[in-house]
Structures are given as C-alpha cells and as structure tokens.
Amino acid sequence: MVSLTRRWFVTGGALVLAAAAADLEPAPAQTAPPSVGPADPRLVEDLVAANRILADQNVLDGYGHVSARHDRDPSRYLMSRSLAPELVTAGDVLEYDLDSNPVDARDRASYLERFIHGEIYKARPDVRAIVHNHSPSVIPFGVTGVPLRPLYHMSAFLWEGVPVFDIRQAAGGSSDMLVRTPALGRALAGTLGSRTAALMRGHGAVVVGPSLPQAVFRSVYLEMNARLQAQAMALGGPVTYLDPEEAKQAAGAVGSTVLRPWELWKKKALAK
Numbered sequence: 150m151v152s153l154t155r156r157w158f159v160t161g162g163a164l165v166l167a168a169a170a171a172d173l174e175p176a177p178a179q180t181a182p183p184s185v186g187p188a189d190p191r192l193v194e195d196l197v198a199a200n201r202i203l204a205d206q207n208v209l210d211g212y213g214h215v216s217a218r219h220d221r222d223p224s225r226y227l228m229s230r231s232l233a234p235e236l237v238t239a240g241d242v243l244e245y246d247l248d249s250n251p252v253d254a255r256d257r258a259s260y261l262e263r264f265i266h267g268e269i270y271k272a273r274p275d276v277r278a279i280v281h282n283h284s285p286s287v288i289p290f291g292v293t294g295v296p297l298r299p300l301y302h303m304s305a306f307l308w309e310g311v312p313v314f315d316i317r318q319a320a321g322g323s324s325d326m327l328v329r330t331p332a333l334g335r336a337l338a339g340t341l342g343s344r345t346a347a348l349m350r351g352h353g354a355v356v357v358g359p360s361l362p363q364a365v366f367r368s369v370y371l372e373m374n375a376r377l378q379a380q381a382m383a384l385g386g387p388v389t390y391l392d393p394e395e396a397k398q399a400a401g402a403v404g405s406t407v408l409r410p411w412e413l414w415k416k417k418a419l420a421k
C-alpha cells in the first residue's frame with residue numbers, strides 16, 4: 150500500500166517535490182532502522198567463533214544464542230539469525246537496534262528471545278557481549294532455592310551472587326517460559342542488575358561480559374561451577390566457598406588470562 154503520494158513538477162528547471170500529506174498512514178509497529186554500517190570483520194569472526202566454542206563446550210546445543218555490541222555504534226548489536234549455534238557463519242550475522250528490530254532481516258527469522266540481548270544492552274553500558282543458554286548443570290540451581298556460589302577460582306566472577314529470574318512474576322502468571330517481549334527482557338535485566346550472570350527458573354541462564362572472550366569464558370565456567378558444586382554438596386558436610394574478598398581478587402587475576410583458553414577454544418572450534 151502506498152502511504153505517500155509524490156508528484157514531481159518541473160518548474161523553471163528546478164525539481165519540486167510535492168507530497169500529498171493527507172495520504173500519510175500510521176507507521177508500522179516495527180520499522181527496520183537504518184544500518185550503522187558493517188561491523189569490524191574481526192568482531193564478526195569472534196562472534197562466529199563464540200557460537201562454535203559454546204556448542205563445542207556443551208554450553209549451547211541446538212538452542213541458545215550469543216551476541217556482541219556493535220563496534221561502530223553502542224545502540225546496535227550483532228547476533229545470528231535464528232539458527233543452531235554450531236551452524237553459524239559470518240553471513241548469518243544480523244544487526245539489531247536495542248529494541249531488537251533487525252536492520253536487514255529480509256526472509257531470515259530472528260530468535261524469539263532476542264529481547265534478552267537488547268534490553269540488557271540498554272541497561273548495562275559496560276556489557277559488550279551476552280550469552281543466553283540452557284546450560285544443563287545450572288538448571289537445578291534455578292529451581293531449588295540452593296544458591297549457586299563460587300566454589301573455585303575459575304568461577305570467582307560469581308562473587309556478587311547469582312540471582313534467579315522467575316518469569317511467573319514478570320509475566321504476572323503463566324507463560325510459555327520464553328523472554329519473547331521487551332517487557333520480559335527488561336524484567337530479566339532488572340534481576341541481573343550489575344552482576345555477571347542470572348539464572349532463569351526452569352529455563353537456563355544469561356551471562357554477560359565486557360567482551361566476547363569474557364562472556365564465553367564465564368559461560369563455560371558457570372556450567373563447570375554448577376557441576377562441581379552439585380558434586381561437592383553430594384559428598385555431604387559443609388562446603389567451603391571462596392569468601393567474597395578471595396573471590397574478588399581471584400576474579401581479577403583469572404579474568405586477565407581469559408585470552409589463553411579463548412585462543413585454544415577458537416582454534417579447535419573453527420577447525421571443525
């Protein structure tokens with residue numbers, strides 16, 4: 150349907166555009182925003198690697214997604230079209246605005262839960278990469294009230310605690326469990342607050358970081374910590390966790406070495 154009627158007149162050599170404003174219709178609910186331009190190819194390569202690594206490390210399976218903030222404009226982010234993470238290539242990466250509208254989707258479908266990413270990027274200027282996963286070992290901690298706590302130095306980044314998002318409260322009752330609206334994404338971002346990870350009851354987790362290697366590292370060790378913590382608790386007796394001061398110091402020390410495993414994981418994952 151034509152929303153704007155344009156009539157062209159040639160008047161004394163000048164072109165004059167006249168628009169019949171009366172024909173204007175309300176804008177569609179979701180308009181594609183203009184692109185801010187191509188992202189740094191190295192960032193796109195890292196985003197592809199992040200998808201493959203997280204599949205390789207059993208953090209993502211056919212589901213889950215990872216995004217990176219656009220290097221040219223913080224009000225945009227990059228994420229694959231709806232696709233199993235292990236299959237993602239550079240050609241699948243789409244640009245989104247922070248309302249999670251794709252810039253140039255054409256016939257390509259987007260992840261239903263993309264609002265997780267857009268709303269966290271809005272709330273957290275420090276965050277440059279986000280992973281949403283259904284990482285199996287963390288699920289019990291989202292449904293039992295047993296808090297996930299840093300058990301060893303590799304997961305010291307959990308020192309601020311790991312809150313649990315209950316979609317029932319955010320949705321005001323039953324839902325299909327998916328963060329499929331901006332309001333649900335905002336509620337999840339609110340539960341996450343300033344922390345590095347949040348669990349989602351009966352669903353999975355969201356993990357954030359200042360870079361793709363950090364978000365990937367944290368996702369891998371969130372899963373590992375959950376597995377080890379369940380094992381430690383099953384042995385019986387009191388479990389000694391890192392105290393907050395130890396965890397804070399260890400988070401800084403270990404956090405500075407993240408590129409070492411990242412290079413290894415990237416090489417292995419991209420060779421497949």
Ligand code: MN
Nearest residue numbers: 213262352353
């Ligand atoms: Mn999900």
